Amino acid sequence: MDQTDEQVRLLGEDGTLLQHDTYKVDLTDEDLCDLYRQLVVVRRIDVEGNNLQRQGQLGIWAPCLGQEAAQVGSARALRPDDFVFPSYREHGVVYVRAGMEVLSVLGLYRGANLSGWDPQRHKLAQYSIPIGTQALHAVGYAIGAKWDGAEVCAVAYFGDGATSEGDVSEAFNFAAVHSAPVVFFCQNNQWAISVPLAKQMAGPVYKRAFGFGFPGVQVDGNDVLAVYAVTRAAAERARDGAGPTLIEAITYRLGAHTTTDDPTRYRTSDELDMWKAREPIGRYRAFLERAGLWTEALEGEVQAEADRVAAEVRATVEHMPDPPLSDLVDHVYADPPATLMAQWRQLEEFEAQFQAEG
Amino acid sequence: MDQTDEQVRLLGEDGTLLQHDTYKVDLTDEDLCDLYRQLVVVRRIDVEGNNLQRQGQLGIWAPCLGQEAAQVGSARALRPDDFVFPSYREHGVVYVRAGMEVLSVLGLYRGANLSGWDPQRHKLAQYSIPIGTQALHAVGYAIGAKWDGAEVCAVAYFGDGATSEGDVSEAFNFAAVHSAPVVFFCQNNQWAISVPLAKQMAGPVYKRAFGFGFPGVQVDGNDVLAVYAVTRAAAERARDGAGPTLIEAITYRLGAHTTTDDPTRYRTSDELDMWKAREPIGRYRAFLERAGLWTEALEGEVQAEADRVAAEVRATVEHMPDPPLSDLVDHVYADPPATLMAQWRQLEEFEAQFQAEG
Amino acid sequence: MAQITMARALNTALRDAMEADDRVVLLGEDVGTLGGVFRITDGLLKDFGEQRVMDTPLAESAIMGVSIGLALRGYRPVPEMQFDGFSYPALDQIISHLAKYRNRSAGTQPMPVVCRIPYGGAIGAVEHHSESPEAIYGHTAGLKVVTPSSAADAYSLLRQSIESDDPVIFLEPKRRYWAKQEVDLPVSTEPIGKARVLREGSDLTLVAYGPMVKVAMDAAEAAQEEGVGSLEVIDLRSLVPLDDATLVASAAKTGRMVVVHEAPQFLGMGAEVAARVSEAAFFHLEAPVLRCTGLDIPYPPARLEEAHLPGVDRVLWTVQRSLDF
């Protein structure tokens, strides 16, 4: 289940552009440079996430290090009116799709909110922590969009481990039966916490789709151009009414599962080194260099932007106020039960003592 | 998803024996005749089930009419120490495997018990009503058997509708990862209550297996010899340590979903007539005739046996006592909570009034 | 006035809701061509088409997850779980998402999903078809849990539920589907969250909901006739929100209360009502709040269900226990 022939690739490991019969690069130079900016900024956000966690500003952080190409490439291939259903590690997707809404994600990992953003604002559902569950939401959204005659698709992000959950298979089947405009985007980062692929499945992820009667494609998830092209094609296919596609992006989680995890307990440094050598941003920069698009000026701009975003992230998180006590009850119901309101008044009464006491 | 080339068949519609590269008939004449007996008896049990329900002796009945070959052929291919996990319609499996334990099934549909038999006695789990759930039990049993070094397999029976449940996909994947000695036997009878295949799935069932990394095979489920051969091979494969197989037996539910169902609301009489012409017992009898095995004497014996079983079924059900009140609480726990025992004493006290009053 | 069954009232409520708002869609196993195994959706596929009434694959978690996705797209889905015991595969989607979605989105994302579930026993069914899971749903904050006992309430509460922006678990007492009531539809009854005093009484309050309301009313009638006492009967109508004001007022008046339900006693609705009323009406109670419920056992085989479920006699026996206190 390592990199195979079937895998779609547009960039060699050294950044050379490869030919592919089906998938082509059709981005402008400007877009190609902007893609680089996004990759670098996303990595910097991730670094800040780790730092802020270490400083106690965040309760936990789920690093996306190494998965930037899979996230940025796929998210960039979508239209604003497509709808995205992320898991808990898709900071790159959030940044590309919703810019500084990524601050809400930091608030989530700080424990200041429960995701908190309006899913309709950027057509971006909140992070879904129960593994695989969001795949079904994407199918429902997609079916609704199809009924509406809207030319949009829904995209569900999930990991290799998630493919074992019943919900994901139910989503595959439901989408296939309804020819729903969904893209299932699986970041196969080789691990589900400490569980390696071989203990998770007995064949490659993308083939799962064939069993349910729709196409699956495996792509080099560290090749941002291939990911972009494959996702764009799948999204177009969905919007055109041809039904779902499963994309398996082969990538690697270079960091820990979360900041509470110690990956040295379960994986070798050899494996890590091998994948470090394949990390996506260096490869893409090599491509830009070969294409004559990389310049010192570009690098300077990109790094400045990363610095700016990092600073904003840091400042925002460090000054993020604790949520008001009323957040406990204010959003549970549109129309809250009287019994809950009575509890709340009792809690206020209790808390009032301390305010009085100072 | 109709009868396709890939489908394994050993008997033509007119009972001619077909050649197959992989699967052969290797039953003795005696066994071939006994198979006929079992098919006929199972059909008769089913007829009695319907009758008894109509007479109010059973609360409900789930007919297996038309699925006798799939059930008898597969069950006969198993060894006594294999373990079978049926759904709620596998009366043929129960009869072949456990003989008159089928009376417990009638008790279940009468409302006198909850299946009631000891699963270890005939290595036969109780009927599982929540769709698809038993597939996981089979995987667990199979993994345990493998750990024990036992050369046995577990067999999970379920329907076409069941393949949509998350549990069934989880079972496929878990079994594949553990190379568990399981046979997944799907009776694709074309309907899940009123829902036809086209609304249930977007491709044939057997291909589902490939996506999870193990073999699937489609067999003519109304061809008892093909079902027998395919199941025997899958069971041997499992016992030999080669892992799971998914068998899709194409058959048809000639009766109602259950006695409370009215299939005329959702399917055409043309469809029904087409499948009636393909029903399995006539075809098998034609084979026996061609093979010179069918005789008036055999038919006489077989019908007599069916009469005998039918009479036993009728008599047993008609005289089946209501369960004692203590069945409410006696089997819930090995070691029941005092609070439950207190409830029970209270109930006894309450019921005692009526006994006193007469 | 017409004689209408609860099944018919529910069917009409769905039809009227679908006519009133074309974002209302139905989905579930066998809800289309068949009209549902209880025929609650009968005729709706024919009149509204496949995009409004969807026969789904056999997958309850999917039915619920897809409903959530449809709500995100602006629909008002009304999924059906075919039976109480088959709602359990959907519990993760219900607990982890349906109940929490609005709160997680800081109130920005409404979740107008009404999950219809036929529930309860006494229909002679096999295992898993007679469960009373209301306590599981009632304990799950973020949900409303509604259960009618009459055709009029079935109609009105279902219409209200579909209009609600909060997710509703709508529990239909299947043994009452075919019971008739004089009522002209459409009808509008008290809002969700209001209990109804069905019968005034002075000696003891019987609290019931869904399938047990009829039993409670029959018991009250019998108590009157047999001179046991004058029983007040409250139909909760919704378990969440619970109308504890009405409960407490009644307990304060009669001084005695018996809660009746089919579900097992341990951690059932009777416990919650007893805890609340015992607190709020402490100085008024002349006897503890008693519970007349199903036993703490898995639902028994049909031939034993009568003993498991509260009937008029056992309710009266419990009433007597309270009066004797």
Added chain:
Amino acid sequence: MAQITMARALNTALRDAMEADDRVVLLGEDVGTLGGVFRITDGLLKDFGEQRVMDTPLAESAIMGVSIGLALRGYRPVPEMQFDGFSYPALDQIISHLAKYRNRSAGTQPMPVVCRIPYGGAIGAVEHHSESPEAIYGHTAGLKVVTPSSAADAYSLLRQSIESDDPVIFLEPKRRYWAKQEVDLPVSTEPIGKARVLREGSDLTLVAYGPMVKVAMDAAEAAQEEGVGSLEVIDLRSLVPLDDATLVASAAKTGRMVVVHEAPQFLGMGAEVAARVSEAAFFHLEAPVLRCTGLDIPYPPARLEEAHLPGVDRVLWTVQRSLDF
């Protein structure tokens, strides 16, 4: 005597149980190589091998269903659900099969499965990692529901659970995993079904279990020091079977009771205890049984969890409400 954490006691209990009976097997997500996200199964894969400690695919329904199958094969599986909130996908297997299997088989098929679930909040976690689902399990007849509050009980109750032929939901209060206690293992404490009076008192009884036992003890200590009163503290230890004899005896003695738990109040354990004790100790109670619990809300973000969860101050405040009655 050694200072032992609850985590260590659980680990030792699993090891000792596996040594005592080679049909005891562990399975779950990350329980093998990693030793579990809380390290409760640390070192066991190394010492017992892959056939006794199985890293499963990421599928909770499968973990439970496979455990049931293993039990049918004669094993005594101890599946782990990684967190409370991730036990929900297994609910159908638990409710529809695990709890009902023995009964369905007329008592012939034992179901010795112990489902370990780290539960509860106060660890600053993100959503779904701080749930208290005990009421769902407690309402499901056929299960036992056990939850230790100390290292010694953790060891002894887990050993007893594994020896039980009935299925046990074993709830581990994760905020107490690292709390130490002086104890020599192996240790044998009271059987499942017995509550323990942790502290004698005369004015009011505090009832707690799992994560709240420490809070209740601290509150009782503070009440003593501040002259509020003499509080008795009961650790339930198992919710099913519930030791109502001990509860009622204590309520009869002190006349006042406060039940403390993290789970939402509505239909939580506090309701069941209140209902039972109010009935059995009706003439002894000088105040209603009060509940000091989590709010009826989805678990809040970490920065608000302190307000949601009962702490010493809120317990004392509730105690005062009872004393003022």
